[in-house]
Amino acid sequence: MKKFRFQLIALALVVSIFTLAACGGTATTTTTAAGGETTTAAPDESTDGSTDGGAAIKIGGIGPLTGAAAVYGNAVYNGSKIALEEINALGDLQFELNFQDDEHDGEKAVNAYNTLKDWGMQILNGTVTTTPANSVTPEAFADRIFTLTPSASSPTVVEGKDNVFQLCFSDLNQGIAAAQYIADNKLGEKIAIIYNNADAYSTGIYEKFVSEAEAKGLEIVSTTTFTDETNDFTVQLTEAQNNGADLLFLPIYYQPASLVLSQAQAMSYETKVFGVDGMDGILTLENFDTTLAEGVMLLTPFVADATDERTVSFVEKYKEQFDEVPNQFAADGYDVMYALYEAAKKAGVTADMSAEEINDKLIEVFTSDDFSFDGLTGSGMTWSDTGEVSKEPKGMVIENGAYVGM
Amino acid sequence: MDFIAYLISGISLGSVYAIIALGYTMVYGIAKMLNFAHGDVIMIGGYVSFVATANLDLPPAVSIMIAVAVCTTLGIVIEKLAYKPLRAAPSLAVLITAIGVSYFLQNAALLIWSSNPKSYTSLFKFEPLKLLDGELTIASVTIVTVITGVIVMTTLSLIINKTKIGKAMRAVSEDKDAAQLMGIGVNKTITITFAIGSGLAAIAGVLLASAYPILTPTMGAMPGIKAFTAAVFGGIGSIPGAMLGGILLGVIEILGRAYISTQLSDAIVFSVLIIVLLVKPTGLLGKKISEKV
Numbered sequence: 112m113k114k115f116r117f118q119l120i121a122l123a124l125v126v127s128i129f130t131l132a133a134c135g136g137t138a139t140t141t142t143t144a145a146g147g148e149t150t151t152a153a154p155d156e157s158t159d160g161s162t163d164g165g166a167a168i169k170i171g172g173i174g175p176l177t178g179a180a181a182v183y184g185n186a187v188y189n190g191s192k193i194a195l196e197e198i199n200a201l202g203d204l205q206f207e208l209n210f211q212d213d214e215h216d217g218e219k220a221v222n223a224y225n226t227l228k229d230w231g232m233q234i235l236n237g238t239v240t241t242t243p244a245n246s247v248t249p250e251a252f253a254d255r256i257f258t259l260t261p262s263a264s265s266p267t268v269v270e271g272k273d274n275v276f277q278l279c280f281s282d283l284n285q286g287i288a289a290a291q292y293i294a295d296n297k298l299g300e301k302i303a304i305i306y307n308n309a310d311a312y313s314t315g316i317y318e319k320f321v322s323e324a325e326a327k328g329l330e331i332v333s334t335t336t337f338t339d340e341t342n343d344f345t346v347q348l349t350e351a352q353n354n355g356a357d358l359l360f361l362p363i364y365y366q367p368a369s370l371v372l373s374q375a376q377a378m379s380y381e382t383k384v385f386g387v388d389g390m391d392g393i394l395t396l397e398n399f400d401t402t403l404a405e406g407v408m409l410l411t412p413f414v415a416d417a418t419d420e421r422t423v424s425f426v427e428k429y430k431e432q433f434d435e436v437p438n439q440f441a442a443d444g445y446d447v448m449y450a451l452y453e454a455a456k457k458a459g460v461t462a463d464m465s466a467e468e469i470n471d472k473l474i475e476v477f478t479s480d481d482f483s484f485d486g487l488t489g490s491g492m493t494w495s496d497t498g499e500v501s502k503e504p505k506g507m508v509i510e511n512g513a514y515v516g517m
Numbered sequence: 518m519d520f521i522a523y524l525i526s527g528i529s530l531g532s533v534y535a536i537i538a539l540g541y542t543m544v545y546g547i548a549k550m551l552n553f554a555h556g557d558v559i560m561i562g563g564y565v566s567f568v569a570t571a572n573l574d575l576p577p578a579v580s581i582m583i584a585v586a587v588c589t590t591l592g593i594v595i596e597k598l599a600y601k602p603l604r605a606a607p608s609l610a611v612l613i614t615a616i617g618v619s620y621f622l623q624n625a626a627l628l629i630w631s632s633n634p635k636s637y638t639s640l641f642k643f644e645p646l647k648l649l650d651g652e653l654t655i656a657s658v659t660i661v662t663v664i665t666g667v668i669v670m671t672t673l674s675l676i677i678n679k680t681k682i683g684k685a686m687r688a689v690s691e692d693k694d695a696a697q698l699m700g701i702g703v704n705k706t707i708t709i710t711f712a713i714g715s716g717l718a719a720i721a722g723v724l725l726a727s728a729y730p731i732l733t734p735t736m737g738a739m740p741g742i743k744a745f746t747a748a749v750f751g752g753i754g755s756i757p758g759a760m761l762g763g764i765l766l767g768v769i770e771i772l773g774r775a776y777i778s779t780q781l782s783d784a785i786v787f788s789v790l791i792i793v794l795l796v797k798p799t800g801l802l803g804k805k806i807s808e809k810v
Contacts, residue, residue: 185631335779340783343530343729345526346771346779353519400636
């Protein structure tokens with residue numbers, strides 16, 4: 112009897128350990144990163160370039176290539192690769208990219224960072240997600256390696272670090288922009304919010320949204336939460352419905368959002384839905400019934416079916432090479448490489464400079480008044496001294512399964 | 518009215534847990550090992566039926582059969598390759614292997630189907646049941662899941678208690694060595710147990726994906742753990758216990774979320790488990806076995 116009880120307790124312990132591991136959103140294997148897959152400058156092409164004798168500036172990348180968050184890491188990596196090919200083909204400055212897997216885990220991200228440092232990284236393109244970024248950016252700050260993150264959006268990523276910059280909106284700006292957008296366009300008065308309280312991204316947007324919404328006179332009638340592993344949202348939706356919400360604000364990623372939408376429909380609950388950039392991707396979700404997302408509004412910096420020349424060419428290349436429609440993260444990765452390219456050109460960075468020299472030059476360019484960058488995710492981007500980007504969010508609404516500008 | 522609605526979604530969630538827990542509890546009851554990869558076999562089942570319906574345009578019934586066939590084979594292969602060589606090893610080694618298999622399956626799915634999530638179209642498309650002038654809706658998948666759960670539970674009990682192979686299973690469960698001496702093929706019996714458990718996992722995968730229509734390579738992990746909890750809650754090794762534990766767990770989770778806190782629902786679930794184990798260490802319907810040492 113005693114022995115049996117002991118066994119059960121041991122089992123309970125094992126389960127709790129297992130649960131913790133699962134909460135980390137990991138899928139562990141000793142993945143030998145996709146590094147090494149580098150594109151080096153084509154030395155035989157005797158264009159004017161090669162002032163550095165074919166030497167390339169070494170750019171390190173860190174992001175989740177496996178595990179639950181792999182979709183973001185792979186998108187950034189793929190987008191960066193496309194930009195890399197284009198940049199190297201321009202023949203001006205040569206870049207080399209070494210992208211390491213962090214499995215969306217802070218500790219592994221630091222290991223990846225150290226691997227890259229040994230490799231001789233001069234600039235960091237990363238990390239893709241916020242949690243690893245919080246572990247890696249202090250290191251990059253101490254080592255004086257210039258860092259431009261494609262998509263780690265929490266304000267904590269750049270806070271107090273003069274050489275860390277964001278290409279994406281910070282969560283603060285998104286929360287504020289969403290509240291302003293809803294108030295200015297009178298999209299709803301009674302607002303229900305469902306957010307993921309296990310996620311820094313979702314919580315960050317939620318907090319700013321609430322304070323701005325109050326200032327704008329919007330009434331928040333229901334606030335409910337969930338965590339990464341939740342798949343039943345009936346309670347959250349019932350509460351929103353009972354409190355008479357006329358607009359549902361979802362500062363969450365598109366996977367849970369797709370469940371929220373399908374369960375709302377199953378409950379016959381009709382409401383306006385407003386999302387943030389994490390909602391982007393819902394239309395490209397394979398086999399997703401897009402009628403569920405009809406009328407969903409969101410703020411996003413990148414739309415794959417935009418008709419400008421650059422986006423069209425990017426989407427075409429991406430589809431050709433990776434057989435899928437690029438999401439916002441892919442565009443972020445692409446833009447990071449180009450922003451680094453333009454800034455490096457402007458600063459006169461060459462491959463033989465030390466990481467610290469490059470760092471100082473790039474900081475100067477990024478914070479200077481006359482540097483602005485046009486990319487896929489916005490035009491006229493400028494950066495503040497704190498490292499946050501300033502660009503205009505685009506309001507989009509889904510009609511007949513496609514994004515339409517509002 | 519809300520209470521009844523919550524209760525129904527609790528039963529819906531709980532019956533999914535219950536079907537997964539049935540697979541867990543059967544394998545534990547007979548092979549005396551925790552197959553932590555069970556949740557990931559469920560994920561594979563979901564993906565296979567997705568491929569069959571969405572990519573190959575096969576009818577739902579055929580897709581379920583294919584999923585069951587694939588998962589059964591997978592279960593047998595896993596058992597042969599990963600667990601059988603460890604039959605004599607300490608149970609902890611087997612447990613770690615099971616965790617390894619779990620991660621292997623997740624990453625294999627990542628390679629095959631990529632990290633991009635896929636949206637599953639429910640295979641059960643008939644109209645939801647509307648009661649009390651439409652104030653109460655019971656989704657079609659809920660009805661199917663509850664009915665399937667009861668059928669599976671009854672069939673499993675019958676197999677174990679009334680058939681010859683069931684007798685062998687019970688014998689292996691009680692004492693492997695003695696069973697072998699009596700001429701029972703222990704390895705064969707355990708393989709069959711795994712085959713049945715994995716076939717059940719395929720059905721659970723289809724039901725899970727129909728109820729919560731999103732497929733990711735890690736989708737099986739959390740339901741697997743919850744179902745394991747449910748199996749322990751109901752008394753691990755007990756077939757009706759797994760069913761009861763699963764449904765209670767789902768109901769507690771939803772009611773806890775509705776009336777106590779959306780943030781603490783998982784904590785509530787696991788606290789209930791701890792309390793039950795303190796009061797009744799063998800779980801709700803667990804058998805009291807006094808072990809002679």
